[in-house]
Amino acid sequence: MADVSRREFLVTGLAAAGTSLVSSTAGAQMRTETAPMRTDAPPGRPVVISSGNGLRATERAMQLIVQGQDPLHAVVEGVVIVEEDPKDQSVGYGGLPNEDGIVELDASVMHGPTHRGGAVAALRNIKTPSRVAKLVMERTDHVLLVGEGALRFARAHGFEEVNLLTEESRRMWLKWKEHLSDEDDWIPPEGETEENGPVAALHPSRRTYGTINCCAVDAAGNLAGVTTTSGLAFKIPGRVGDSPIIGAGLYVDNEVGAAGATGRGEAVILSGGSRSVVEHMRRGLSPQDACLEVLHYIAAKTLDPRLLNAEGRPNFGVTFYAVAKDGRFGSASLWSRGQYAVFAEGRNRLESCAYLYESPPEKPRPEKPKSGKRQPNSAAGNP
Ligand code: GLY
Numbered sequence: 001m002a003d004v005s006r007r008e009f010l011v012t013g014l015a016a017a018g019t020s021l022v023s024s025t026a027g028a029q030m031r032t033e034t035a036p037m038r039t040d041a042p043p044g045r046p047v048v049i050s051s052g053n054g055l056r057a058t059e060r061a062m063q064l065i066v067q068g069q070d071p072l073h074a075v076v077e078g079v080v081i082v083e084e085d086p087k088d089q090s091v092g093y094g095g096l097p098n099e100d101g102i103v104e105l106d107a108s109v110m111h112g113p114t115h116r117g118g119a120v121a122a123l124r125n126i127k128t129p130s131r132v133a134k135l136v137m138e139r140t141d142h143v144l145l146v147g148e149g150a151l152r153f154a155r156a157h158g159f160e161e162v163n164l165l166t167e168e169s170r171r172m173w174l175k176w177k178e179h180l181s182d183e184d185d186w187i188p189p190e191g192e193t194e195e196n197g198p199v200a201a202l203h204p205s206r207r208t209y210g211t212i213n214c215c216a217v218d219a220a221g222n223l224a225g226v227t228t229t230s231g232l233a234f235k236i237p238g239r240v241g242d243s244p245i246i247g248a249g250l251y252v253d254n255e256v257g258a259a260g261a262t263g264r265g266e267a268v269i270l271s272g273g274s275r276s277v278v279e280h281m282r283r284g285l286s287p288q289d290a291c292l293e294v295l296h297y298i299a300a301k302t303l304d305p306r307l308l309n310a311e312g313r314p315n316f317g318v319t320f321y322a323v324a325k326d327g328r329f330g331s332a333s334l335w336s337r338g339q340y341a342v343f344a345e346g347r348n349r350l351e352s353c354a355y356l357y358e359s360p361p362e363k364p365r366p367e368k369p370k371s372g373k374r375q376p377n378s379a380a381g382n383p
Contacts (some may be wrong), residue, residue, distance in 0.1 A: 010311065049172060072111045075225060102237065109226045119149040120136060217323050221254075231265070257322060288319075329344060330354065336355040
């Protein structure tokens with residue numbers, strides 16, 4: 001375990017007691033701690049690991065696991081908290097929409113003991129795509145349903161249809177549209193610039209990929225995982241990232257471990273990311289080193305100059321999260337300053353991801369491109 005003398009959010013006994021120290025609204029109120037770069041933890045089960053936005057998911061999933069629930073049910077119910085939260089604009093309800101202003105969601109699940117999986121892509125109007133993905137696994141002979149077919153399947157199972165675009169996300173989408181180009185007919189309000197509103201964070205070079213991944217191993221060594229996202233903000237309608245692609249945004253092998261990804265989905269798909277992490281664990285690498293190995297591969301295979309910074313490094317972010325069957329866990333990002341959530345050894349907390357490259361210091365916001373032409377997405381280190 002990393003240095004335990006640091007101030008920490010201690011929830012010792014929480015798992016055993018099955019109680020929560022956190023109010024229901026409360027990811028932000030939870031006392032957490034970031035740790036320095038760490039090596040893999042010693043064995044110990046159960047363990048739940050998630051992306052940095054998943055502290056409430058790890059807590060909920062661990063509660064369910066210690067109650068004896070199946071680990072897949074546990075991780076899905078964990079991420080549902082984030083999917084249903086309108087304030088998280090990377091996932092589910094309130095996620096940032098596509099370029100037409102419509103929220104399209106992707107999710108996948110995988111269940112170690114049965115080696116089954118399910119997924120949905122470009123799903124509209126349903127707050128909890130992770131639950132739909134689990135039903136695809138349980139109630140069809142298929143693995144992936146997309147678009148209208150996925151929505152009809154969700155309807156058939158009684159999911160409520162809602163407009164997923166919250167007022168805040170609509171406002172951000174409209175600002176993005178109005179500031180995209182000087183040469184179209186969308187005009188921002190008088191006096192509004194990219195620098196003086198929330199649109200500054202949405203400059204084309206800073207669009208986010210969002211996403212929550214959550215993987216778990218229970219006390220018996222059974223594994224499961226889920227990845228869910230609203231995908232790349234303002235994407236081309238129909239664009240599907242890595243999250244619903246089994247082997248890319250998620251992979252589980254009950255003999256070895258589970259892994260998931262956040263960040264630039266295109267890079268994760270092209271590297272077969274999560275499956276590769278699991279295969280590296282199978283050949284003996286620790287979870288953290290397995291994540292780093294795939295990040296090295298992604299860096300080596302990023303050849304398009306649009307996707308490289310001045311030093312020839314990827315100008316985007318990818319993070320992997322992994323847990324081994326024996327309870328070891330780890331995470332690594334292309335860029336520093338990433339965090340992940342983990343509930344292990346009775347403590348739920350944020351840890352720092354290992355990384356390949358030190359993130360540059362924060363720079364002033366970029367100028368609006370004169371031509372309106374989009375720049376590559378950088379989002380260094382940030383899913
Ligand atoms: N990793 C999420 C996406 O690229 O859609």
